[in-house]
Amino acid sequence: MKMEGKLVLVTGGAGFIGTHTVVQLLKEGFRVSIIDNFDNSVEEALDRVKEVVGPALAAKIEFHFVDLRNKDDLEKVFAKSKFDGVIHFAGRKAVGESVEYPRRYFDNNLIGTINLYEVMAKYNCKKMVFSSSSTVYGQPEKIPCVEDTELKAMNPYGRTKLFLEEIARDISQAESDWQIILLRYFNPVAAHESGKIGEDPKGIPNNLMPYIQQVAVGRLPELNVYGHDYPTRDGTAIRDYIHVMDLADGHIAALKKLFTPDFKGCVPYNLGTGRGTSVLEMVAAFEKASGKVIGAST
Numbered sequence: 001m002k003m004e005g006k007l008v009l010v011t012g013g014a015g016f017i018g019t020h021t022v023v024q025l026l027k028e029g030f031r032v033s034i035i036d037n038f039d040n041s042v043e044e045a046l047d048r049v050k051e052v053v054g055p056a057l058a059a060k061i062e063f064h065f066v067d068l069r070n071k072d073d074l075e076k077v078f079a080k081s082k083f084d085g086v087i088h089f090a091g092r093k094a095v096g097e098s099v100e101y102p103r104r105y106f107d108n109n110l111i112g113t114i115n116l117y118e119v120m121a122k123y124n125c126k127k128m129v130f131s132s133s134s135t136v137y138g139q140p141e142k143i144p145c146v147e148d149t150e151l152k153a154m155n156p157y158g159r160t161k162l163f164l165e166e167i168a169r170d171i172s173q174a175e176s177d178w179q180i181i182l183l184r185y186f187n188p189v190a191a192h193e194s195g196k197i198g199e200d201p202k203g204i205p206n207n208l209m210p211y212i213q214q215v216a217v218g219r220l221p222e223l224n225v226y227g228h229d230y231p232t233r234d235g236t237a238i239r240d241y242i243h244v245m246d247l248a249d250g251h252i253a254a255l256k257k258l259f260t261p262d263f264k265g266c267v268p269y270n271l272g273t274g275r276g277t278s279v280l281e282m283v284a285a286f287e288k289a290s291g292k293v294i295g296a297s298t
């Protein structure tokens with residue numbers, strides 16, 4: 001299907017998954033408009049995206065420094081351009097922080113997304129790919145989880161994702177012209193092969209992979225391995241890690257599906273590999289690939 005020239009709005013496009021997805025969107029022929037408030041990213045990430053894609057494709061990116069909670073600013077972006085669809089990454093994502101400061105998560109993730117739906121409706125843009133998370137399955141009794149596994153969020157961050165999924169389902173149920181895909185990511189890791197973009201969160205990383213990376217380059221002294229008595233092969237917790245470029249391609253596939261004439265309603269898809277890796281296996285794989293020893297508390 002020809003995507004040449006279609007204009008996609010990418011919220012949170014300066015972030016980890018956003019930057020990698022923008023690269024793939026441009027390569028597929030889309031034009032990209034990015035909204036970000038640099039809450040967890042830096043402007044340089046967008047310069048790096050431009051370097052990766054080269055000047056011809058870089059000319060197809062526009063950027064708006066906007067916080068989604070500011071509906072007036074958001075409206076100005078929609079008033080300027082007619083978007084063919086939206087990929088919505090923007091939000092906060094740290095589970096621990098969400099337990100300590102739940103209102104931050106309700107404010108950013110819920111209000112920001114509700115504003116986005118309102119403005120999209122007003123400007124008749126009704127195609128959305130939404131960043132959900134495998135966290136909506138809580139601690140599933142049976143793995144691998146499939147899309148109709150029971151949904152059960154276990155912390156404020158997870159609850160925002162679950163609420164936002166319910167909101168998407170309610171909107172598409174009530175208004176049949178919406179087309180929404182909910183992508184439930186497992187654990188995104190790694191970086192673009194150029195090494196020019198990657199995962200570089202502000203402050204001390206919450207996630208395993210960027211933490212290991214910062215130990216490798218000497219920014220952090222050692223990795224604390226959380227938990228050694230899980231019922232797993234080496235006692236450390238197992239996750240399903242998916243390469244961020246595969247995840248980015250998953251967004252292109254989802255977006256293309258929204259442009260097929262027979263797609264209707266709101267549909268969830270898992271984005272993972274179906275394979276589990278323990279924390280210690282992840283450390284060993286990183287050591288092998290990088291040639292560096294990762295100091296880890298045992």
Ligand SMILES: NC(=O)c1ccc[n+]([C@@H]2O[C@H](COP(=O)([O-])OP(=O)(O)OC[C@H]3O[C@@H](n4cnc5c(N)ncnc54)[C@H](O)[C@@H]3O)[C@@H](O)[C@H]2O)c1
Binds near residue numbers: 013014069108186
């Ligand atoms: N990385 C993961 O492990 C993971 C797993 C499952 C789901 N997700 C979801 O995927 C999405 C993207 O995750 P990521 O890893 O790229 O995170 P990220 O923090 O790197 O990117 C999010 C981007 O959104 C921006 N942002 C946040 N709030 C905003 C607001 N109110 N207005 C405008 N911009 C705002 C941030 O500055 C950042 O650039 C998030 O919704 C996250 O919850 C991530």
Ligand SMILES: O=c1ccn([C@@H]2O[C@H](COP(=O)(O)OP(=O)(O)O[C@H]3O[C@H](CO)[C@@H](O)[C@H](O)[C@H]3O)[C@@H](O)[C@H]2O)c(=O)[nH]1
Binds near residue numbers: 186188223237
């Ligand atoms: O310093 C660290 C950091 C993590 N871990 C462990 O490493 C594994 C992976 O942790 P992390 O990268 O934080 O992933 P999750 O806890 O699975 O949470 C991520 O994956 C979820 C499902 O996709 C998303 O919803 C969340 O936003 C995202 O933070 C877990 O067992 C952690 O206990 C450590 O041992 N030490």
